[in-house]
Amino acid sequence: MKAFAALIDRLIYTRSRNSKLALIADYLKHTPDPDRGWAIAALTESLDFSAVKSAMVRTLLATRVDEELFRLSRHFVGDTAETAALLWPDAPGAQADLTVAAAVDTLSTATRATAPAILASLLDRLDADGRYALLKLALGGMRVGVSARLAKQAFAQAFDVPVDDVEELWHAIAPPYAPLFAWGEGRAERPDLKDVAFFRPFMLAHPLEEATVDLADFAAEWKWDGIRVQIVHVGGQTRIYSRGGEEISAAFPELVAAFDQDAVIDGELLVRGDAQGGEAASFNALQQRLGRKTVSKKMLAESPAFVRVYDLLAVDGNDLRPLPWTERRRQLEAFVPRLADSHFDLSQVIDADDFDDLATRRAGARDAAIEGVMLKRRDAPYVAGRRAGLWYKWKRDPLTADCVMMYAQRGNGRRASFYSDYTFGCWSEDGELLPVGKAYSGFTDEELKWLDKFVRDNTLNRFGPVREVEKSLVLEVAFDSIHSSKRHKSGLAMRFPRISRIRRDKPADEADRIATLLAMVT
Numbered sequence: 001m002k003a004f005a006a007l008i009d010r011l012i013y014t015r016s017r018n019s020k021l022a023l024i025a026d027y028l029k030h031t032p033d034p035d036r037g038w039a040i041a042a043l044t045e046s047l048d049f050s051a052v053k054s055a056m057v058r059t060l061l062a063t064r065v066d067e068e069l070f071r072l073s074r075h076f077v078g079d080t081a082e083t084a085a086l087l088w089p090d091a092p093g094a095q096a097d098l099t100v101a102a103a104v105d106t107l108s109t110a111t112r113a114t115a116p117a118i119l120a121s122l123l124d125r126l127d128a129d130g131r132y133a134l135l136k137l138a139l140g141g142m143r144v145g146v147s148a149r150l151a152k153q154a155f156a157q158a159f160d161v162p163v164d165d166v167e168e169l170w171h172a173i174a175p176p177y178a179p180l181f182a183w184g185e186g187r188a189e190r191p192d193l194k195d196v197a198f199f200r201p202f203m204l205a206h207p208l209e210e211a212t213v214d215l216a217d218f219a220a221e222w223k224w225d226g227i228r229v230q231i232v233h234v235g236g237q238t239r240i241y242s243r244g245g246e247e248i249s250a251a252f253p254e255l256v257a258a259f260d261q262d263a264v265i266d267g268e269l270l271v272r273g274d275a276q277g278g279e280a281a282s283f284n285a286l287q288q289r290l291g292r293k294t295v296s297k298k299m300l301a302e303s304p305a306f307v308r309v310y311d312l313l314a315v316d317g318n319d320l321r322p323l324p325w326t327e328r329r330r331q332l333e334a335f336v337p338r339l340a341d342s343h344f345d346l347s348q349v350i351d352a353d354d355f356d357d358l359a360t361r362r363a364g365a366r367d368a369a370i371e372g373v374m375l376k377r378r379d380a381p382y383v384a385g386r387r388a389g390l391w392y393k394w395k396r397d398p399l400t401a402d403c404v405m406m407y408a409q410r411g412n413g414r415r416a417s418f419y420s421d422y423t424f425g426c427w428s429e430d431g432e433l434l435p436v437g438k439a440y441s442g443f444t445d446e447e448l449k450w451l452d453k454f455v456r457d458n459t460l461n462r463f464g465p466v467r468e469v470e471k472s473l474v475l476e477v478a479f480d481s482i483h484s485s486k487r488h489k490s491g492l493a494m495r496f497p498r499i500s501r502i503r504r505d506k507p508a509d510e511a512d513r514i515a516t517l518l519a520m521v522t
Contacts, residue, residue, distance in 0.1 A: 001098045001126060003031060004039050005133035011144040020146060024154035028181075035100040037176025040155070042100075042137045044148040046175055049107045051115040052138045054080045060116045064089055075465065078416020079143075081135035088131055091124035098125050100137070101176070107138055143412065148244065149385075159184030164201070164384050171245040172198035197232040197239040199247075200264060200313055200321070201384035205374060205391035212355045213392065218375045219325065220350040220358055223393055224268035224308055225283050225371040225481070225495075227290070231255065231307065232264045240269075251292045252305050258343040263335065266311035266382075267347065270369055271303045280308070280369035282483045283495055309336055310347035310374075313382060321382040328382065362396060371480055372396045398478040399520055401426065402503060402511045404433055405473045408455040409466050411440060418448055419455040419467065422499070424475055425490070426512045433471055434490035434514060442478065442498030451502070474503035474511050482520050492517055 007027050014020050024043070028036050041047050057080060061070055065087045074083045103122060110118045119138065123131050136142055152170055156163035161184055172193050173180050182188035229248070230241045238256045240249045249256050252269070259265075270280040271289065281303075289295065289303055312332040313321055320328050329349075336346045350373070352358035362373050372395035380390040403424035411420035421440040425433045443451065458470040478500040485493035492514070 001100060001103065001130045001133055003027065004035070004100050004137075005129040007039070008133055008136060008142070008144055009129065011146060014145075017150070020150060021154045021157055024146070024151060025158035028155060028158040033178055033181055034176035037178065037181065038100045038104045038137075040151055040177070041175035042140075043142055043144065043146045044151045045140055045142070046148075047104070047137065047140065049110065049138050051110040051112050052107060052119060054139060056112075056115060057081075057084055057119070057135065057139065060120060061087065063120075075410075076417075078410055078412060081139055081141075082132055085128050085132035085135055088123050088128075090127070098122065098130065098134070103134055103137060155180075155184065159186075165190065167201040167384050168193070168198060171241070172196050195235045197234045197237045199230060199232070199239075199241045199245045201245070202228065202230065202243055202266065203311075203382050203384065203391060204386040205393040206386055206388065208375065208392040208394040213375055215352060215355060215358065217379075218377055218392075219329070220352060221310055221347050221374045221376070222350065222365070222370050223372040223374045223395065224270060224280065224347070225369050226268040226270040226280070226286055226308075228266070229269045229307060230264065230266055230313070231259050233259050233261055248290075251289055251295060253295060254300060255305055255307060255343055258340045261315075261335075261338055262317060263315040264313040265307070265309050265344075266313055267307040267309040267344075269305060269307050271305050280306075282369065282481065285483075306343050306345065308347045309339075309344055311382060324379045324381060325376050326378050362394065365396060370396070395480070398480055398500075399482065400476055400478050400500060401436075401517055401520075402474050402506060403436060403477050404471050404508045404511045405454075405469055405475055406433060406435060406471060407466050407468055408451075415448075418452045420448055420452070422451070422475065424477060426514050426517060427509075428490075428514050435488065436490045436492050436514070436517060437477060437479065437494040437497040439475075439477060439497045439499050442500055443502070447499075447502060472508050474506040474508055475499050476501035476503050482517055484521055490514055490517075492521070 007023060010023055011020055014023065028040065031039065038047070058070070061084050070083065070087060073087060074080060077083045077086070106118060106122060122134055126134060152166045153163050156166050169180050169183070169191055173191065179188065179191045183190050228243045232239050232241070238249070238259050239247055240252055240255060242248050269286070271286045273279050273281040285303060289299060289305065309332065312328055312335055313319070315331065315335055320331060333346065336344060350358065350361065352361060358373065372393060375392040375394060377390045383390070403426055405422050406425050407423040408419040409421040410416060411418055421438065423435050423438045425435045428434055454473055455467055455469055458472065459467045460470055461468040476499070477494070477497050479494040479497040481495045483493050483495065484491060487493070
């Protein structure tokens with residue numbers, strides 16, 4: 001655990017991406033199995049100990065430390081794991097080490113009833129640094145600036161293997177990834193995935209900035225506002241993967257049952273606007289089904305899912321990814337009729353005369369399920385990650401509204417000492433300020449300091465970690481779309497809200513009305 005704790009500590013204080021890569025690569029090369037596999041799984045949020053949660057850690061800490069001391073310390077530090085690691089009293093033998101694998105094995109046996117005693121016994125064996133590493137491993141949420149992609153690149157760098165191969169194998173092999181390390185170190189052949197329903201890393205797009213493209217070289221499709229999925233069927237097994245490679249099959253059993261072809265498709269998962277097979281509904285409707293381990297019959301009937309297919313990666317045992325888009329598209333158009341039209345349809349190519357015509361169509365597209373345009377180079381193969389010049393996403397211009405700050409809350413990580421999460425609202429016809437969204441991005445570091453000071457200087461009430469502020473500051477909020485919502489008092493929910501401007505010049509009573517936002521609902 002000492003080596004893992006040292007890695008976490010160095011990652012926290014390292015800003016350089018290349019330096020982070022070097023640190024992880026060095027750890028992977030010099031740490032034995034299975035510790036390095038479990039460690040990299042923890043860094044990439046691939047571990048889950050269901051019996052160990054933050055609430056349990058807080059309750060456990062109360063048996064060793066004054067609750068008020070913990071509350072005040074947690075408020076200042078901003079992180080439960082770090083606070084608990086620092087406050088937990090040292091016990092005899094606290095300098096003894098604990099392997100990452102031993103910690104994982106022990107935590108994996110924990111139930112809700114036994115978890116407190118198990119975790120306490122592990123904490124008593126470690127010093128403050130080891131306790132922090134253990135709690136981060138147990139609770140997740142490392143926040144050390146390491147994405148799954150960066151971890152895979154570090155693996156590729158450590159063992160001098162292609163990162164695209166690492167991407168594929170990573171999702172097909174479970175932690176602690178022993179076959180992956182054996183292949184990386186040249187002790188074994190590349191694992192055979194022939195009969196495995198494994199995840200292929202998605203091809204991604206660059207934002208289209210100011211430049212235009214020639215539609216003779218690029219095909220245009222609508223960018224659908226659902227979640228991107230990959231569906232794989234091989235050897236009688238069907239799996240659905242999200243963009244990050246997480247399996248989400250359990251949330252969409254009707255799609256699993258309907259996809260029975262030996263193939264791999266890439267598409268957008270959406271829900272029908274009504275149970276009678278209407279067009280795609282807004283993302284807000286889809287959100288009701290995300291993250292569920294089981295789905296009720298009522299939800300299946302009220303929010304039926306379907307996939308709008310826009311690429312074919314493999315079919316009948318043949319890998320199509322090296323082929324140009326035009327050939328994959330030809331085969332896709334021949335393939336989609338093999339699927340049930342109740343659950344799958346083809347994403348149509350936009351028949352625009354030229355780029356100006358496409359721009360006009362994009363500007364007028366406010367359909368609930370459209371968030372812009374995709375541009376795909378016709379001769380491009382399907383390659384993992386973002387490759388310059390191959391795919392572009394041209395999102396529609398955001399909507400904006402002038403809203404009034406109502407509440408603020410501290411952030412996490414390096415923002416733990418700042419009030420950086422803001423709830424804002426608009427005025428009802430009766431003059432009541434109703435919350436319409438929450439944002440924690442879009443502003444610069446200097447603007448964050450100014451906003452933090454505003455919150456501290458204008459606090460009216462405190463509700464635990466939340467501060468209510470004087471309703472005097474107007475924030476211009478940008479958002480992709482807005483939808484009806486029964487979960488919010490205002491009846492509205494914004495999609496991807498962010499602060500685009502601080503309107504110090506505008507009086508709060510001139511902020512937008514709820515009626516203005518209702519007119520934007522899709």
